[in-house]
Amino acid sequence: MYSNFLLIFCLIMLFLSFYSFLSDSILYFKLSFLDLNYQILGDWISFSFLFLVGLISSQVLKYSIYYMSGEVYYNRFGYLVVLFVLSMMFLIISSDGLSLLLGWDGLGITSYALIMFYSNPKSSSSAMITALSNRVGDVLILWGLGLSYFLGSWDYLYFTLESGFAFVLLLLASLTKSAQIPFSAWLPAAMAAPTPVSSLVHSSTLVTAGIYLMIRLSPIFSLSGSSILLFLGSITALFSGFVALGEYDFKRIIALSTLSQLGVMMFSLGLGYPLLCYFHLFTHALFKALLFMCSGVVIHASGGVQDIRRLGGVLSMLPYSSFVLSAASCSLMGFPFLAGFYSKDLIIESSEMSFMLFPSFLIILAALFTCFYSFRLLKISITALTHNFTHFTKGEDGLYIGPLFVLYWGAILGGYLFYWFYLGSESILVGYFEKFILFMFLFTGIFLGLFYDLKMHSFFSFLNSMGYLPTLTGKSSFFILKYGDEITMTGDQGWLEFLGPDSSVKMSSFISTILSYFTSSSYKIMILVSYLVLMFC
Structure with missing residues (x-):
């Protein structure tokens, strides 16, 4: 069912791509929800790439009937593949930071679930390597979009050379997603996924996301x-x-x-x-x-x-x-x-x-x-x-x-x-x-x-x-991960715990102990109200 729907969808996108190219027109939509603007950009590049993703994913789903027919959780696999494809489609039509993050992080989450589909130690470690490597790009995307917000807009398509460090962060994020050196170790590790997933990942979805983002940002350095x-x-x-x-x-x-x-x-x-x-x-x-x-x-x-x-x-x-x-x-x-x-x-x-x-x-x-x-x-x-x-x-x-x-x-x-x-x-x-x-x-x-x-x-x-690139990149990250352990021990498990959840529990137990000395309910209510007034002040 999904394959036929994707096949019809890709034919519609092909027609829209021809129309947009011949008429030299761009379709631009803005959806507002809870004071958040979701912007959609449709030109001949995005429509033609949507056609490509729809065509390949429809054939991959048909191919999966043969390849995954003996799997117990075949329906789960189909749903994950559809979510994977939808995440890539969200990224293709993205025009601002919100729509970009929706597709970018969606690819990371669904790719992790698909790579560890077989649930063995090899697929689990490969999925973790892929997720952590791509998480570097996710953090860089968040930094870049945060800086672009201070520049006045989340619309990354209108970045200029004056955007400076924000553009550099998006460039580095694209390098991690497209597995350029020195971020190349995760790409062969992703082969632990089922072969239909590999055909999607390596053709039109995960690894092409960074290249597609750089094509969108190319007017900055195309000259x-x-x-x-x-x-x-x-x-x-x-x-x-x-x-x-x-x-x-x-x-x-x-x-x-x-x-x-x-x-x-x-x-x-x-x-x-x-x-x-x-x-x-x-x-x-x-x-x-x-x-x-x-x-x-x-x-x-x-x-x-x-x-x-x-x-x-x-x-x-x-x-x-x-x-x-x-x-x-x-x-x-x-x-x-x-x-x-x-x-x-x-x-x-x-x-x-x-x-x-x-x-x-x-x-x-x-x-x-x-x-x-x-x-x-x-x-x-x-x-x-x-x-x-x-x-x-x-x-x-x-x-x-x-x-x-x-x-x-x-x-x-x-x-x-x-x-x-x-x-x-x-x-x-x-x-x-x-x-x-x-x-x-x-x-x-x-x-x-x-x-x-x-x-x-x-x-x-x-x-x-x-x-020895996986070993080198792994050992180079030990120094950074060591500081992560220290931050966890002194921060999340340290003073944050003391001032946050731990102090709240101790304060509530202290208040309940004080209130237990008063048998009259009026005294309890009066003391509770006075405590709330004090906290409010």
């Missing part, structure tokens, strides 16, 4: 760009691609590819091209949701095996899913005329035209790593001979054919259709030499992925632990 975003985006894309080369977990490889593409989006924001960033955000959501759905099919059919070294022969057992997975991987790598090609190629070419040699080299090297680990994944798990370590308990199932079919055409044609309708006048022409260098890097990555695998055991622990 000159930002060297900080340029540096963090390129480093994040390169680092995550390098870590994925030594990873053997099916879902973690796809999660690290999400982190790499988030770095590419942040890099395009640093270049001063927010529209290209949104273009890549749109196309990335289509093929990334498809990648996670295909990985869930393989894992579900093989009895829960996620180590790609134990797979093999998937092509013979799941031919349709293997074909769709290969197409989605090629779209991720930026194969010509697929969805990822149009957005990713525009970003790389714009960086080459900006004459930024070092950041452009890092992004091209990250694209090489993307081809490397994508073809390595396909070679080991899909096209390799059967390893005889895994018994496939299920074959192709009709329940997930429909969602895969819909998102498959999105991963194939989504980039072309978006470019044709919204960016028809946007074109970047580079020389033959720059094109040749780009294609040489891509084919080098394909060659390495097909014929080479990392055997360096000394680097395996380094790559498998994300360069």
Whole structure:
């Protein structure tokens, strides 16, 4: 029922997006309740992104019927997914601090509940890491909106460079939500969630919230760009691609590819091209949701095996899913005329035209790593001979054919259709030499992925632990958490307790003891009234 409703909703949003873009109009609503103003902003970006979220979530809910059919608490899972999607929709149409907080904190709460859905120690710890990491961004959002209130308005869309520290706080909050370095440790940990949740989180909801907020704030720095975003985006894309080369977990490889593409989006924001960033955000959501759905099919059919070294022969057992997975991987790598090609190629070419040699080299090297680990994944798990370590308990199932079919055409044609309708006048022409260098890097990555695998055991622990980033970020927080314990002991359990609840209990017991000495009710009433008058004075 929910999937059909979301499908109708996304079609309505698509029509509104076309209308808003062609008429160059913006719909603006303000709802007042208890002296609080709730502002809603509707332009072609918000309507098109609502269409994308509705389309992907509707297919994910249909896919969940297949993947979560054996779960006892399936209805609870469905309600949490709907709340998760609604929180993202509130964030998309937000225009002021109240509506932003409603979507931002809603994503944090529902993502915590969804990640720990299986209620085992691994999912519980992963959910706590995700919640605490995102809580840093929540605190920064509260600080930034508090400062903006003193500037005269909660309307963060009208921030300027004069907003100063308030804008910096929103920028840092976006970095935590989009898992940029050094806040990247929580993203692979979120793989403890069910695969349908992963396909939502990594495509169009949780990790895209920070990028979407930065796109909304982009008029502040779109003219000159930002060297900080340029540096963090390129480093994040390169680092995550390098870590994925030594990873053997099916879902973690796809999660690290999400982190790499988030770095590419942040890099395009640093270049001063927010529209290209949104273009890549749109196309990335289509093929990334498809990648996670295909990985869930393989894992579900093989009895829960996620180590790609134990797979093999998937092509013979799941031919349709293997074909769709290969197409989605090629779209991720930026194969010509697929969805990822149009957005990713525009970003790389714009960086080459900006004459930024070092950041452009890092992004091209990250694209090489993307081809490397994508073809390595396909070679080991899909096209390799059967390893005889895994018994496939299920074959192709009709329940997930429909969602895969819909998102498959999105991963194939989504980039072309978006470019044709919204960016028809946007074109970047580079020389033959720059094109040749780009294609040489891509084919080098394909060659390495097909014929080479990392055997360096000394680097395996380094790559498998994300360069020890979770350990470093965890230990760096011990110093701050130590002060939290001291504040709790001296504050909440100390003088606040003495002056607050503890003193109230002692005072009330003292008054009751005094009143017990008077047998007459009139005396009790008189003393009680005098005590209340004294307290009032």
